[in-house]
Amino acid sequence: MSKDIIYPDWKAIRRDLLEHIQSGRWKPGDKIPREVELADHYGCTRSTVGRALRDLAVAGFLDRKRKGGTTVAPNPTRKAPLDVPILREAIRAAGHVPGYRLLHAGLYSAPPDVAKALGQSGTPELLHVQALYLADALPHQIEDRWLVPAMVRGLGPDHWQEQPVDEWLLSNAPLTKARIEIEAIGLPADLAPHMGQMPGSPSLLVTRISWKQARPIGLLRLYHATGHRLKTGI
Amino acid sequence: MSKDIIYPDWKAIRRDLLEHIQSGRWKPGDKIPREVELADHYGCTRSTVGRALRDLAVAGFLDRKRKGGTTVAPNPTRKAPLDVPILREAIRAAGHVPGYRLLHAGLYSAPPDVAKALGQSGTPELLHVQALYLADALPHQIEDRWLVPAMVRGLGPDHWQEQPVDEWLLSNAPLTKARIEIEAIGLPADLAPHMGQMPGSPSLLVTRISWKQARPIGLLRLYHATGHRLKTGI
DNA sequence: TAGTGGTCTAGACCACAAA
DNA sequence: TTGTGGTCTAGACCACTAG
Structure with missing residues (x-):
């Protein structure tokens, strides 16, 4: 994780987590720290890191399972949004x-x-x-x-x-x-x-x-x- | 809004709100009730209706502005997710x-x-x-x-x-x-x-x-x- | 069965934009 | 100026599932 600053801001936490994934420090399949640990690390509550993690999960970067923990998605099947316009x-x-x-x-x-x-x-x-x-x-x-x-x-x-x-x-x-x-x-x-x-x-x-x-x-x-x-x- | 049941469940609230939009009871451009009013109506806190509203907003069904309130998106430019697979x-x-x-x-x-x-x-x-x-x-x-x-x-x-x-x-x-x-x-x-x-x-x-x-x-x-x-x- | 994420509460303060 | 959504907290209980 990043060494320094405390972010009480879910978007900043999201950026930091994403950076870990995209830089390869966390590889596909890797298990990442639990919500409580991350909350402790970033100096915020579980809800706030939860918000960041949830966002990354719906974007397809993370897989989350109860009791199983959170892992980096093995197959980053990215979704390209195609407009359906007037x-x-x-x-x-x-x-x-x-x-x-x-x-x-x-x-x-x-x-x-x-x-x-x-x-x-x-x-x-x-x-x-x-x-x-x-x-x-x-x-x-x-x-x-x-x-x-x-x-x-x-x-x-x-x-x-x-x-x-x-x-x-x-x-x-x-x-x-x-x-x-x-x-x-x-x-x-x-x-x-x-x-x-x-x-x-x-x-x-x-x-x-x-x-x-x-x-x-x-x-x-x-x-x-x-x-x-x-x-x-x- | 629906007449009957109390849902302490953001997904159910989301469904109910979406039904209002898709059935045409709330038309594009219409202003919908404030978070506090919806929270009161559904019998839950503002965070919970907020979750449902936020979800509908990112999906493109609602436009939200501080002080301006929440309106039904005038131009439902739906996004079709296109896979980028292996x-x-x-x-x-x-x-x-x-x-x-x-x-x-x-x-x-x-x-x-x-x-x-x-x-x-x-x-x-x-x-x-x-x-x-x-x-x-x-x-x-x-x-x-x-x-x-x-x-x-x-x-x-x-x-x-x-x-x-x-x-x-x-x-x-x-x-x-x-x-x-x-x-x-x-x-x-x-x-x-x-x-x-x-x-x-x-x-x-x-x-x-x-x-x-x-x-x-x-x-x-x-x-x-x-x-x-x-x-x-x- | 125990550990993890998922959800909810009841507050609070803040940021932004409309009136 | 003031009303609205955006965010955060510090707890709590629940649902799922891996061990």
């Missing part, structure tokens, strides 16, 4: 002028794969919305949504002409759970022209299925322009 | 038998883009390692790494013949910071044969630049087999 806001935040163009909307029989993903039997009538998002007037993303009508009551044509469905959903049908998949595909022939690209050009496809409690709301496929990157970090 | 472990966890084949290793002059990304001037000599990861004997991922020699002292040929560099790095040169980018590309002609695919087939490319404190460790490019998906959720 589409127009994300474009604006990147310093571009956002644009929105509705391509298609209406009630249609869902393809079997969509129906299955949403836990619907047969080929139910779902709300289908396709729209193009622009950044500085250039094609940026294509949104392809299938929504369960019962879950989006109140969503009408006026909600998708000028304003993305996205933004209506946020305040009117907030999701509680979602499954997200990211893959690389060749741009489908029917979408490529809207993107101003050749069919088959590599495109990032993000598929998101969302639920409210246990009830499926809808499926979103988001096709990104070739070259577009998702960025994150830890 | 490659062989990820394959094993997916229920496949992992394999590893070294393609190439040695000291080479780094291409300008790599040198620049790592903050190195000119065309420094960097350690270059390429390897193929297999899942059930089928090509799964290609790892393309450039490492700063000074940061990986002790990493020698014996460390990459049979065992992925990946696993050596984890315990010997842990990263403290990383920048991650995900994009869709056409598989380069030199890598496609190793993947058993045609050049240009859509491939998910994950690029990761990692640092230890402020010093760059290396750059990793991870090419995924066509059809391979990254999965996450919230």
